[in-house]
Amino acid sequence: MEVAISIITGLMILGALFAIHAKDLLSAVIACGIVGYGLVICFLLLKAPDLAIVQIVVDTITLIMMVAVVLDSSREESFSRLDTFGKIAAATGLIIIVVLFYFFIIASSNLDVLGKSSLRMANAYIHGAAQKTGSANLVTGVVFDFRGYDTMGEAVVLVTAVLGVLTILRLKGKK
Amino acid sequence: MIAYYMCFGLFFVGLYGVITRRNLVKIAISLSIMEISTFLFFALIGYIDNGVAPIVNPADPDKIYVDPLPQTLVLTAIVIGLATTALLMAVIIRLYRKYKTFDIREINELRG
Numbered sequence: 266m267e268v269a270i271s272i273i274t275g276l277m278i279l280g281a282l283f284a285i286h287a288k289d290l291l292s293a294v295i296a297c298g299i300v301g302y303g304l305v306i307c308f309l310l311l312k313a314p315d316l317a318i319v320q321i322v323v324d325t326i327t328l329i330m331m332v333a334v335v336l337d338s339s340r341e342e343s344f345s346r347l348d349t350f351g352k353i354a355a356a357t358g359l360i361i362i363v364v365l366f367y368f369f370i371i372a373s374s375n376l377d378v379l380g381k382s383s384l385r386m387a388n389a390y391i392h393g394a395a396q397k398t399g400s401a402n403l404v405t406g407v408v409f410d411f412r413g414y415d416t417m418g419e420a421v422v423l424v425t426a427v428l429g430v431l432t433i434l435r436l437k438g439k440k
Numbered sequence: 441m442i443a444y445y446m447c448f449g450l451f452f453v454g455l456y457g458v459i460t461r462r463n464l465v466k467i468a469i470s471l472s473i474m475e476i477s478t479f480l481f482f483a484l485i486g487y488i489d490n491g492v493a494p495i496v497n498p499a500d501p502d503k504i505y506v507d508p509l510p511q512t513l514v515l516t517a518i519v520i521g522l523a524t525t526a527l528l529m530a531v532i533i534r535l536y537r538k539y540k541t542f543d544i545r546e547i548n549e550l551r552g
Contacts, residue, residue, distance in 0.1 A: 266487075267443050268442075270443045270446075271446050274447060274449075274450060274480065278449055278450050278453055281450060281453045281454065281457075282453055284457075284466075284469050285453070285456070285461060285466060285469070285470060290463070290465050290466075290542075293469060294465070297473070300450075300473055300476055301472075301476060304479060308483055311484065311486075311506070312487065312491055312493045312494075313486075313493065313511050313514075315511065315515060316511055316518070319518050319519070320479075320518055323519065323522045326522060327522060327525050330525065330526060330529050331468070331469070331529065334465065334533050334536075335465060337533065337536075338533070338536045338542070339541070339542070354460060355460055358455065358456060358460065361459075362456075365452075365455075366448075366452075369448055373441070373444060376444065377485070378441065379441065379443055379444065379484060380487055380488060381488070381489065382485060382488050382506075384488075384507055387486075387507045387508055387509045390508055391494070391505055391508065394496070395496040401495055401496045401497075401498075402495050402496075403494035403495065403505065403508040404494055404508050404511050404512055404515065406508075407508055407509065407512040408512050408515060412512060415516060419516050419519055419520060422520050422523055423520075426523030426524070426526055427526075429530070430526055430530040433527075433530040433531060434530050434533070434534065
């Protein structure tokens, strides 16, 4: 299992690197699709069918949005020499990556080994959840019953985003 | 443990893209790559060997289920990720219509 996940994640890293370095923006967007659909396969291997269904829909919509934006504008990526600003940005990025990697090494000693998760909080959810919530699917039970307020906040965020997109894309403002 | 390191590597690739690219569409792509690596990390945390998907079968209640809590959090995060990406692409297309370029340095020089 771990080998399969690692291989798929490696392919996702390759797709991500190609997306970042592609000359044509359209191929960059499509290479970004490799990463999203690779995640779908990982979810299926990790026994998360709900996530796989949601991710395949969301990734398709994201891809359509990005392709629409790219086709509506210039597709060439502008490469140029590394100026002072670029060098400063690259150095800052290197420092951030080293610091993050240090913290990851510290934190990884506290992680459970893959496949030996110790169900700290979820025991209360798993035992008797089907009787408490009436839902056979535990994920649905948690989303809509135990954590219903989270879901309401998510709906508020979605409505706010839709309002934001409509406001930004309104063609003519008030004169 | 290798899977965790690969997942972290994917996060680094996204971070590298955000810092070094100058094209707004590439920056949006890199942000969504960082997002995806976080989703993968949460799904990895909840996995249990020989577990089944967290759907209760009343006939056989003593199975080992994978942890449903990280899956729930990721489910919320995926949808919010879609909302932020949509808002980001709207801002990008609006900037392109005003400045006729995706390059953030040129937009910086042409301010106003």
